[in-house]
Amino acid sequence: MAGHIAAMAPATNIGAAHPVDASGGDISGDLGTKVVNDTVAAATKIALARGRNAQWAEDAVRNSVSIRDDQAVQMHVVDFQASDLADVLRKADGKTVQLPSGPVTLATAGLPTESDDPNPIEAFLHVIVDPQIAALMFTLGTWGLIFELGNPGLIFPGIIGVVAIVLALFSLGTLDANAAGLALLVFAVVLFALEVKVASHGMLTIGGVVALVLGFILLFPPWTPTLPGLRLSIDPLVIGAITLFTAAFFVLVIRAALAHRSLPVVVGxxxxxxxxxxxxxxxxxxxxxxxxxxxxxxxxxxxxxxxxxxxxxxxxxxxxxxxxxxxxxxxxxxxx
The missing domain is CATH 2.40.50.140 (Nucleic acid-binding proteins)
Structure with missing residues (x-):
């Protein structure tokens, strides 16, 4: 509502602007009243300045009302519906807006548009900042580190492992993953590393797999509030596949380690x-x-x-x- 021209795409909605705290809960007491009143004042001030429905702006804050795009046009909350940027320019053409220097009539029909596409680094970061990709990178990194520990001197698996784990931690940090989940993932890596060095008959591997699964589940617990329509979680199929392949990987590692330990030691x-x-x-x-x-x-x-x-x-x-x-x-x- 703050723009001189306000447009909505088809099949969208606007509203539900009641303030909440950082955990998604209500703000109670005098502080809640203060925040609501201040937000109402800001919203109605903007609506009046742009000649839009100030009463609806107040209701959106106090009562969390929400309306469709067609209703928003009828109630003078926005100016029009538009299917894309070219449609916005076409429908905004000829409208008059009020600036500090005076009224200005827009001439936007047919104006060229420019897109600011992400650069390669931004595109790469956009790809890895995803719960599924982060989980797969963390698993790949764990395998690389364990393979390096089991075969010292190969170097390449260790480098790939460290890079993959660091990128996974960056992704999970950007997604605001739960600290308990991250702690369990790190604990799983420690258990897997010990399995290569300690004869536990598979007990450390079992503990590592359990910690890995619980860590992935707790990274994005279902009670964590998110933006409307956004659900951060790791797909159960991804967790299942990671668990299966990780268990198979360490069964092979354990067998190879046991076979190596059974060989006679020849020195000097x-x-x-x-x-x-x-x-x-x-x-x-x-x-x-x-x-x-x-x-x-x-x-x-x-x-x-x-x-x-x-x-x-x-x-x-x-x-x-x-x-x-x-x-x-x-x-x-x-x-x-």
Whole structure:
């Protein structure tokens, strides 16, 4: 109602302007009376200045009345209905508005219009500031971090994980997500990370999945007030899909970890047992060989070995390798 020209799109409504507090509840007591009266004064002042229905403006504040677009035109709340911007310019043409300098007659028919489209950064932020996208990014980031913890040195999964989680937290912060939900999501990440390092037989994964689901549910609780027609929530299908794939992901991680823990631990020079190298001097029977990226003193256990001949480590005696000609080994033996 404050504009010199007021138009409404078809199938829209206007009104219901009674003041409420930040949680959507009524403002009671003297403070409520003061806020209502002040809002009424502001609304009626604007309506009178623009020659519109001041009584309806007061009713919209005191009684939260709301009317359709066609009713708004009939009751002189707005000037006309318009289907788009070109229609607004066409219907506003020839109307006279009052400015501080005096009356002005508008000549708007056929005027060119310019659109201020979002730049690439704004468009990207608009895409990620969505409950579904935020949930998926948080899950993807969690997977990336856990994969990096389980395979240190890959780097790329860790980078992707951190970036995805930061973007998800930015999105949830912009959407004013519930702090309890965010805390549960962070707790879920901690439990998943511990699962990779601690033998819990899946208990940490179960706890992480439960915390993840509860966190997504509590991010946007149903009792949180929102703008009319706006409902922020994460689709149950998205939560279900995330839960299923996350559980499957960690079942695979746990199996791989258990299989790795069951392998025998080989350390020090024992890692050279069975490795293939080359003789860098004649072994008759002692000499020098190149194995595992460095030179070693070696003794041949299979007769003289000529320089340049491939050898395989049979055993390790302190800092000396016991080798044999690699040509003497049958098929099916591995190489290193």
């Amino acid at each position: 020079t024992e890692t050279l047992r069975g490795a293939v190298g080359v003789a860098t001097s004649d072994l008759g029977p002692s000499g020098v060989v190149w194995v595992g990226g460095e030179e070693w003193s070696a003794t041949s256990a299979g007769g003289p070995i000529a320089k340049g001949q491939p050898v395989r480590v049979r055993s390790v005696d302190s800092v000396r390798l016991i080798v044999e000609p690699a040509d003497n080994l049958g098929k099916g033996r591995g190489t290193a």
